[in-house]
Amino acid sequence: MTSHEERFQALIDSEEKIESTDWMPDGYRATLIRQIAQHAHSEVIGMQPEGNWITRAPSLDRKAILMAKVQDEAGHGLYLYSATETLGVTRDEVVELLHQGKHKYSSIFNYPTLSWADMGTIGWLVDGAAITNQVMLTRCSYGPYSRAMVRICKEESFHQRQGYEILLALCRGTDEQKAMAQDSVNRWWWPSLMMFGPHDSASTHSEQSMNWKIKRVSNDDLRQQFVDMTVPQADYLGLTLPDPDLQWNEERGHYDFGSIDWDEFWQVVKGNGPMNRERLSHKIKAWDDGAWVREAAAAHAAKQARKKEVA
């Protein structure tokens, strides 16, 4: 080990944060760029499935809450792109990688939102799973990422609550409303569990990330935490989670649950989920349609700068 590496490892070992100005191994930097950028892409692509219901929200109060939530997600995207930029890449560069399909985003957003209840379920399960992961990331060794997570987690818990409240209203409503909630949870439950990634045994990058303290808890442990937290909440709603194997295991002190359909998981990761193509083409279209606007803003700014010079 070089003296650089020793110092870096010593910082990591003593739970100190690595800052953008510190020396870091190339692999650490590359891992973080990819992870934080993909996290940012997920926030931004995640605006689509929920944006899909803004104009159709059933009441004005729900519409206001949903609009504010989707806007928060855009804000999360911005913070995270800024955190990426501390590592020496630009937002445009990583967005381009997304558009080229070289960067991914959370697979959960490749499922369609088919009823108003999906706004509830996404808040409850998807933001809930995101929080489980992000609470861990507040302890990440990279300072800018961990600080962004602290800020984002506060908003995410509001997101989860508003989602749960949507479902609560449906479950206390008519049979039709309750059926809408149940159908939604049936569709989102398994994809939510997939959000934590492959089994620890199949997860190729996990070990290095754990050593670098980018990741602090394994995929399977996070998934278990999420299941343990969520089952009582589903009971309170009076909804059934679509897993016949789900049951409390006294001995383990955890819920046991059935096995995930890993074929589906890999299909969606590879781009063959129900909405992969739509999500990406929507994103690219918005970007391309906005090109003339961004060019105009740049041209105007340049003209203003020239005027200043002359003056």
Add this chain to the structure above:
Amino acid sequence: MTESAIFSGGPQGMPIPTPDPHFAYVLRHADDNLVAAQRYGEWISYGPELEEDIALGNIGLDHLGQARSLLAHAASLEGRGRTENDLAMMRDERDFTNLLLIEQPNGDFAHTMARALFFDAYQVGLWQALSDSTDATLAGIAAKALKEARYHLRHSSGWLVRLGDGTEESHERSQRAVDALWPYTSEPFQPDAVDLAAAEAGLGPDPSSLESEWRSRVSAVLGEATLDVPTDPYRRHGGRSGFHSEHLGHLLTELQWVARRYPGLKW
């Protein structure tokens, strides 16, 4: 108080009285903002950059907040037990009295910004005047909304200047947008019976008194944007009497369908 007060506070289920001008007056401004919010909501995730998604969302939320306050106020003036949501979701196209300008489709970004400039410049003058309304609730809503409208106007005029002055393409698109929307810019200043009754009662300004300031605000921005002020004399009115363009029905279809599919439910 106006004559209108006679009709407020009646028990639920009574036959609908002649529309109370006070109620109608508050409702038209609520409708402007509700329709504006819906149009901004359509932009989310389609913005030219992430910052703009956030800005358009913010502005939409402001209009939605204004709409909700005004609808709640209108509902209480009416006193028939209807709520903010009943007024938003259960009225038909012909019952909406928003301006034609604000129901026009988003079009490209230049279109949305030109529409916003025209509307924001109107609202700044309107809220300013309504801050002195004899209706204290309305005055309170207006005072808060005025701050928001000033920010909206800064945003839309800033963009129109950038777009007008930017590139050849952005200049052309902006001029096209300004020309297309121009026919809808005299309606806001055309008083009808409801406006005149409101002015009489000190509820709000005579809309025609807002026009010259609007004109100078808008001309200044168009000038800085190197855009021409249109000379086309064609004008389109009708929103205030529910004689809309065909666009509103589609906007309302989206806004209202869940609420109408499951009437009377809580969400």
